[in-house]
Amino acid sequence: MTGQSGTGLNVQETSEELRRTVTRLFGRSLHIRTLDTGSCASCEQEIRLLAAPHYDLHRLGFFFTPAPRHADLLMVTGPMARVFETAARKTYDAMPDPKIVVATGACALGGVYQPDPFTRGGVGSSFPVDVWIPGCPPSPLALLQGLLVAVGRLAEKVKDLDFALNGAPR
Amino acid sequence: MPLWTLRGLRRGIVTTRYPARPDASAALLPTPPAFRPDVLTAGLADRLVAVCPSRALARDGDLLVFDVGACTACGRCQAEAPQAAGDSGEFELAAIAREHLIKRIPLGGGLG
Numbered sequence: 001m002t003g004q005s006g007t008g009l010n011v012q013e014t015s016e017e018l019r020r021t022v023t024r025l026f027g028r029s030l031h032i033r034t035l036d037t038g039s040c041a042s043c044e045q046e047i048r049l050l051a052a053p054h055y056d057l058h059r060l061g062f063f064f065t066p067a068p069r070h071a072d073l074l075m076v077t078g079p080m081a082r083v084f085e086t087a088a089r090k091t092y093d094a095m096p097d098p099k100i101v102v103a104t105g106a107c108a109l110g111g112v113y114q115p116d117p118f119t120r121g122g123v124g125s126s127f128p129v130d131v132w133i134p135g136c137p138p139s140p141l142a143l144l145q146g147l148l149v150a151v152g153r154l155a156e157k158v159k160d161l162d163f164a165l166n167g168a169p170r
Numbered sequence: 171m172p173l174w175t176l177r178g179l180r181r182g183i184v185t186t187r188y189p190a191r192p193d194a195s196a197a198l199l200p201t202p203p204a205f206r207p208d209v210l211t212a213g214l215a216d217r218l219v220a221v222c223p224s225r226a227l228a229r230d231g232d233l234l235v236f237d238v239g240a241c242t243a244c245g246r247c248q249a250e251a252p253q254a255a256g257d258s259g260e261f262e263l264a265a266i267a268r269e270h271l272i273k274r275i276p277l278g279g280g281l282g
Contacts, residue, residue, distance in 0.1 A: 109268070111224040111240025124268060134263045134271060136224075136242030139199050146264030158263045159270040163204045163236055165256050 018098055025098070026072055026151050028061040033071035035091055038119060039078030042137035043105040047075065055140045062147055068094040073150060076127065077104045079113040080120035092127060100150050103129045104143065106136040134158075196261060200243040202226075202236075204258035210234055211279035214251055221246045232277045238263060239271035 034047055050057040051064065065071050068091045080088065092101070103123050106112050109132055110122030120126060133146035148154040215234045219227045226240040227247065248255045265271050 106224060106240055106242045109239035109271070111226060111237065111242065114225075129268070130266065132239055132265045132268055132271060134202070134239045134241065134265075135261070136244075138263075139196075139261055141193055141196060141199075142261050142263060145262040149264040149266065156264060156266050156270065158238065158260070158265050159267075161258070161260055161273070162275070163202065163238065163258055163260075163273045164275050165204045165206045 020152070021098060026061075026100075029063070030061060030072050030147075030151060031063050031065040031070050032073045032075050032147075033065055033068050033091065033095070034075045034077070035088060037076060037078035037084050037088055037108070037123060038081035039105060039107055043077035043107075046137045046140050046143060047077075047104070049140045050143055052140075055144060057144060057147070060144070060148070068092075069096065071095050071099070073100040073102060073147070074127070075102045075104055076108055076123045076129075078123075079107040079110075080123045080126050082118060082120060085120070085126060088123075088126060100130045101127045102131045102133060102146060102150055103127075104133045104146070105138055106134060109134055112136070197259075199261050200245070201258050201261050202238050202241040202243050202263070203245075203247050203255040205234060205236065205275050206254050206256070207276045207278040209251075209254040209279055210275065210277045212277055214254055214279070215277055217250055218247045218255065221250045229277075230274070234275040234277060236273045236275055237271060238273060239265070239268065 034044070036044060049055060074092060074095060076088070103109055108123045110124060113119045113121045115121035123129065131146055131150040133142060135142050138146070145154060149156050212229065212232070215229045218234070219229055223244060223246065224240050224242045226237045228235045248257070263271070
């Protein structure tokens, strides 16, 4: 999937077009494969809660699947342990196109671990990530919002936040 | 028509879109900090950078660079400088580009 530069395609336009296609295709039926690349399992606990009655992600058309070949979206947690990279690559390659990759949690986003002999220190260097969900761990609500951003049903909000306070902290 | 369908119709909404109503538990979630630019000085920023365990904070000249994606909402910066760091209250932080999560906060308190 990588190394497509030099084909004359405008990457920005192509990715926008892909995003629109994905939204159209996956609007009401999207199957998620979770991939733990060395996380502490907090993220997995929160992901598991998505299927609980309180959050009930099935009502929104999202389903979990254990088979990469059935999956449309890869939800990656953990800092990408180097011993797991081959398995992660095989999982990604086994998924049919078009596919979405969602990096989940601060480890996957490159926050907690430095790149070292054991981990990549984030999943950004191993996958073309489409959506980044911060949090340690991200709450089920945050994950749900991230999934809806991934299929284009919610607009991302964080770009317009400046994380500056005007008055005294609450 | 199955009985359950009738029951669902009578009882109102069967399924909802997100977010149909605010979640009561959302206010209890730990959220990344927000900073007061008018209080931040270079010295204070360096202290905050030093206490951050997940490399979410860095100082770039007269800017405090806050990587929301790397933040674990541990609260150490808020404990270090309660006058300058408070709760942002934001948890819906999904971004379609990594750089959208990197915030540059001016050090309005000067470089002293």
